[in-house]
Amino acid sequence: MAVLLCVGLSHKQVPIAIREQVAVAADQLPERLRRLKALPGIREAMLLSTCNRLEIFAVADQRGAADDLIRELGPLAAEHAVARFEDEALLHLFRVTASLDSMVVGEAQIQGQVKDAHARAQEAGAGGPLLVRALGAALSAAKRVRTETAIARGALSVSSVAVRLARKVLGELTGRTALLVGAGDMAQLAARELHAGGVTRLLVANRSGPAAEVLAREVGGIAVSLAELPALLERADVVLCSTGSSQAIVTRELMVRAVKARRFRPLFVIDLALPRNVEPAVNELENVYVYDMDDLERFAAQNRELRAQELQRAEEIVREELAAHRRAAQERAAVPVLARLRAQAQALADAELERTLGALGPLDERQRKSLRAMASAIVNKLLHGPTERLRGEQGGPLADAAAELFGIRDVPQTPAAGPESEPPSAGREPPADREKGAERGADVLSLLGRK
Amino acid sequence: MATLLVHIALLAYAAAAAAYLTWLVRPRDRLVSAGRLLLLAGLVLHAASFVVALGLSHGEGLAGAGFGSEQWRGGQLFSLLAAVTVAGYLALDLRYRLPVAGAFVAPVTLAVMVPAHLVHSGTRPIAPVLSHSAALAVHVGAATAGTAALSLAFALSLLYLASEKQLKAKHPGRLFSRLPSLELIDRVGWHLSVWGFVFLSVAIATGSLVSRESTGAALPLAPKEGFAVLAWALLAALIQARLVAGWRGRRVALLVVAGFLLLVGTYAGLLAAPPHGSAAAALLRGGG
Numbered sequence A: 001m002a003v004l005l006c007v008g009l010s011h012k013q014v015p016i017a018i019r020e021q022v023a024v025a026a027d028q029l030p031e032r033l034r035r036l037k038a039l040p041g042i043r044e045a046m047l048l049s050t051c052n053r054l055e056i057f058a059v060a061d062q063r064g065a066a067d068d069l070i071r072e073l074g075p076l077a078a079e080h081a082v083a084r085f086e087d088e089a090l091l092h093l094f095r096v097t098a099s100l101d102s103m104v105v106g107e108a109q110i111q112g113q114v115k116d117a118h119a120r121a122q123e124a125g126a127g128g129p130l131l132v133r134a135l136g137a138a139l140s141a142a143k144r145v146r147t148e149t150a151i152a153r154g155a156l157s158v159s160s161v162a163v164r165l166a167r168k169v170l171g172e173l174t175g176r177t178a179l180l181v182g183a184g185d186m187a188q189l190a191a192r193e194l195h196a197g198g199v200t201r202l203l204v205a206n207r208s209g210p211a212a213e214v215l216a217r218e219v220g221g222i223a224v225s226l227a228e229l230p231a232l233l234e235r236a237d238v239v240l241c242s243t244g245s246s247q248a249i250v251t252r253e254l255m256v257r258a259v260k261a262r263r264f265r266p267l268f269v270i271d272l273a274l275p276r277n278v279e280p281a282v283n284e285l286e287n288v289y290v291y292d293m294d295d296l297e298r299f300a301a302q303n304r305e306l307r308a309q310e311l312q313r314a315e316e317i318v319r320e321e322l323a324a325h326r327r328a329a330q331e332r333a334a335v336p337v338l339a340r341l342r343a344q345a346q347a348l349a350d351a352e353l354e355r356t357l358g359a360l361g362p363l364d365e366r367q368r369k370s371l372r373a374m375a376s377a378i379v380n381k382l383l384h385g386p387t388e389r390l391r392g393e394q395g396g397p398l399a400d401a402a403a404e405l406f407g408i409r410d411v412p413q414t415p416a417a418g419p420e421s422e423p424p425s426a427g428r429e430p431p432a433d434r435e436k437g438a439e440r441g442a443d444v445l446s447l448l449g450r451k
Numbered sequence B: 001m002a003t004l005l006v007h008i009a010l011l012a013y014a015a016a017a018a019a020y021l022t023w024l025v026r027p028r029d030r031l032v033s034a035g036r037l038l039l040l041a042g043l044v045l046h047a048a049s050f051v052v053a054l055g056l057s058h059g060e061g062l063a064g065a066g067f068g069s070e071q072w073r074g075g076q077l078f079s080l081l082a083a084v085t086v087a088g089y090l091a092l093d094l095r096y097r098l099p100v101a102g103a104f105v106a107p108v109t110l111a112v113m114v115p116a117h118l119v120h121s122g123t124r125p126i127a128p129v130l131s132h133s134a135a136l137a138v139h140v141g142a143a144t145a146g147t148a149a150l151s152l153a154f155a156l157s158l159l160y161l162a163s164e165k166q167l168k169a170k171h172p173g174r175l176f177s178r179l180p181s182l183e184l185i186d187r188v189g190w191h192l193s194v195w196g197f198v199f200l201s202v203a204i205a206t207g208s209l210v211s212r213e214s215t216g217a218a219l220p221l222a223p224k225e226g227f228a229v230l231a232w233a234l235l236a237a238l239i240q241a242r243l244v245a246g247w248r249g250r251r252v253a254l255l256v257v258a259g260f261l262l263l264v265g266t267y268a269g270l271l272a273a274p275p276h277g278s279a280a281a282a283l284l285r286g287g288g
Helices: A016-022 A026-038 A065-072 A075-080 A086-097 A109-123 A129-148 A158-170 A185-196 A209-219 A226-235 A252-261 A280-284 A293-360 A365-393 A397-405 A431-450 B002-025 B029-056 B076-096 B099-118 B134-169 B182-215 B223-245 B250-272 B279-285
Strands: A003-010 A042-049 A053-060 A082-085 A177-182 A201-206 A222-225 A238-242 A267-271 A288-292
Touching (some): A003 A065, A016 A075, A026 A042, A026 A065, A042 A109, A042 A129, A053 A065, A082 A086, A086 A109, A086 A293, A109 A129, A129 A293, A158 A238, A158 A267, A158 B134, A177 A226, A201 A226, A209 A222, A222 A226, A252 A280, A288 A293, A293 A365, B002 B029, B076 B099, B076 B134, B076 B182, B099 B134, B134 B182, B182 B250, B223 B250
Parallel strands (some): A177 A238, A238 A267
Antiparallel strands (some): A042 A053
């Protein structure tokens, strides 16, 4: 029986100080995957190493393989590692992929990381059909979570909220100019986000020229003099203020002149300084939008609350998709039993028919056809009930029972949970056993046929 | 046949409105896609109904092309206006993706179409001198296109004002995430206002010709004409202010809203005009 396992650790078990020590570098992945695949009883394996987790998802012959996998994580990780089996492991895979287990719930990066981890496993020859199907279902659940809930909507950090609000006012940021006034850490972070968001020109103004140049180099901008602020306000589309000044640098009077000179082009001002660098009255001016630290934090908090509200719905979607995946797995498990059951019964009926035809002596073609039709009808009617039941139950324990009862040995057994078992190759079972199985099946069917 | 097509189109518009309004509450992409497709289906059926009506006119020209036909009863101009507005919206949506405007356009289309088609009124012929008038055809076409453009600009201006208010107050409403950027609304609203102004200019000029053909007066002193000229003057001032002084944003949105309300006044004047006061009044009012 194939068992899905998950062993590893995440931000929930250990702090970053440990995670950074156990993380697997990209160039080490192929070798680690090959070692995992070589472990006894491991059929398929995938290693997910991100800044927030180090986890191995594997399909093994038995639960005991988890110990080997934990040892494979290394001594430090092994101390903190958690093992999950079957249902729990599958649910974890779905939740991780849907970003419900992430440090920032709803973040989009994890889906790409899971896909990448799986691609690496396939490249290293450690992947397999069961993980492919489980991953496919997990990604499908993640897609539903993203499209049907607001869990991924709304920025959560102050700097990303600032960028989103800038987009709300200015539209696409490509080709826009941002002015960074001062060198606060938060403003630098926001400047980098703006740059990543498409802002083309980044002007850095500081009281000290050399400091402006250093900062400009760090954020990929151009150093300008703070004395040119009135003119700079006319050019910029986004202004980021974070100086240590105790008085407002951007006053209403200064901005009134800038607005006219700008011909009312909208201006988004982010004030991350304490005390504030921008007079609150500036926000009253037409087409000027001023957001300070509190405003941005309030937006971020609202977004966090919204995500929390959506969490329950997201969990429901994951469970729905998980149930659908299990049903599909059980259906797949039932199909080989049905096919083999029918093939065995038909073969038996054909053999008996030929023997009977031989004993009856010469018959015309119409009579022979009628007898063949009768034999087929008996097989169909006998198997109709079991077929319907197996289809209705979608495999599961009933499929296993049918396989056992009719001696159909060479079909996969349904795992208790987790991914469906891979159909073993015909060569896996010794030929002698297969023959015995066929004989047993023939005996049972013979008895049934005589009734 | 034309009536049946219009009624099916109405159902499609109603379903589109339901899809867009549901999207406002539950933002699912498939609702927007459904709304868009339903609006398109409604528009195709609506346009087909015009073609069928034209076929029934038996060469009677504009007077018989559905507008004065026995097949349709009153409100035909509003029906045409609704169709052109929907077409304009779909074109905008194709270019800029503005589903939130769809949540405005679809219900308003329905609100215009239902009285235009389901409220029973008689028909009456247009004055014979105008039944084949090219000026009347251009006048009706330009007025319809201009009104459709300004209706869409009005919808976008309302969106702008709502979005701007939330951004200024720093209190995002429930629909905040669905609203497009202020820059996009302002830009698209501006283009629509310019087109509205151009079409309105043509409509006023050709309306003057039509009036002279039917009554002998090029610019009769009536509420309809008065509102139309005021709306035109306001739009001209708006364009001047934008081009010369760089006006944009809230004050432009407010001017567009005012311009559209004046245009509504024009239609109110049209409905209130005496039966033979103007050709367009005859188109709208029916009776006789």
